Amino acid sequence: DAGITQSPRYKITETGRQVTLMCHQTWSHSYMFWYRQDLGHGLRLIYYSAAADITDKGEVPDGYVVSRSKTENFPLTLESATRSQTSVYFCASMAGGSYNEQFFGPGTRLTVL
Amino acid sequence: GEDVEQSLFLSVREGDSSVINCTYTDSSSTYLYWYKQEPGAGLQLLTYIFSNMDMKQDQRLTVLLNKKDKHLSLRIADTQTGDSAIYFCAESFNSGNTPLVFGKGTRLSVIA
Numbered sequence: 635d636a637g638i639t640q641s642p643r644y645k646i647t648e649t650g651r652q653v654t655l656m657c658h659q660t661w662s663h664s665y666m667f668w669y670r671q672d673l674g675h676g677l678r679l680i681y682y683s684a685a686a687d688i689t690d691k692g693e694v695p696d697g698y699v700v701s702r703s704k705t706e707n708f709p710l711t712l713e714s715a716t717r718s719q720t721s722v723y724f725c726a727s728m729a730g731g732s733y734n735e736q737f738f739g740p741g742t743r744l745t746v747l
Numbered sequence: 748g749e750d751v752e753q754s755l756f757l758s759v760r761e762g763d764s765s766v767i768n769c770t771y772t773d774s775s776s777t778y779l780y781w782y783k784q785e786p787g788a789g790l791q792l793l794t795y796i797f798s799n800m801d802m803k804q805d806q807r808l809t810v811l812l813n814k815k816d817k818h819l820s821l822r823i824a825d826t827q828t829g830d831s832a833i834y835f836c837a838e839s840f841n842s843g844n845t846p847l848v849f850g851k852g853t854r855l856s857v858i859a
Contacts, residue, residue: 667846676851677790677835684844692846724789733778734839736847738789 657725751850769836
């Protein structure tokens with residue numbers, strides 16, 4: 635499928651488990667982002683990547699790990715899930731340059747019990 | 748610092764105009780954006796304005812930018828029930844290659 639996809643769309647897990655959320659884009663965009671969306675907080679940036687093998691922390695990186703071995707993929711791993719990580723997670727990509735339209739995936743709703 | 752502020756809720760009657768406001772703090776912003784998020788979906792770009800413009804019109808949408816006051820607004824004419832969504836204001840900076848800074852979003856409810 636063309637565009638940006640996320641999997642799974644819904645996930646329920648337990649405290650302490652490792653969870654990986656996948657993000658894939660077909661445009662070869664240089665930049666990719668992970669956000670979490672929580673009521674009252676809007677969108678908060680977790681991590682972003684400017685290119686393969688280049689990642690940087692955002693506003694709320696604690697408890698998350700990212701990697702980017704290929705341009706098109708940007709997985710987000712919760713190494714030991716906590717209840718406070720229950721959220722909706724959005725991946726986005728962007729070509730870069732002065733005009734920065736970010737394209738968002740459909741989101742993954744994660745519940746940590 | 749970077750901060751984008753929006754009111755959280757707006758309710759309007761179908762057929763009326765909606766005005767969603769946003770203030771930002773960084774005067775070096777180059778582009779300012781409005782994104783729309785429909786229920787259960789990701790954000791989609793609605794419109795944008797370059798920082799050297801005062802106004803941009805696109806069908807029912809009008810964006811006004813007041814750089815002196817660092818104020819951005821989105822006006823939706825003849826608001827429809829399909830316009831019910833969360834609207835996010837966002838800004839980007841000189842280099843362009845930095846993450847957008849988003850406001851918390853304004854939830855627009857349209858009453859039939």
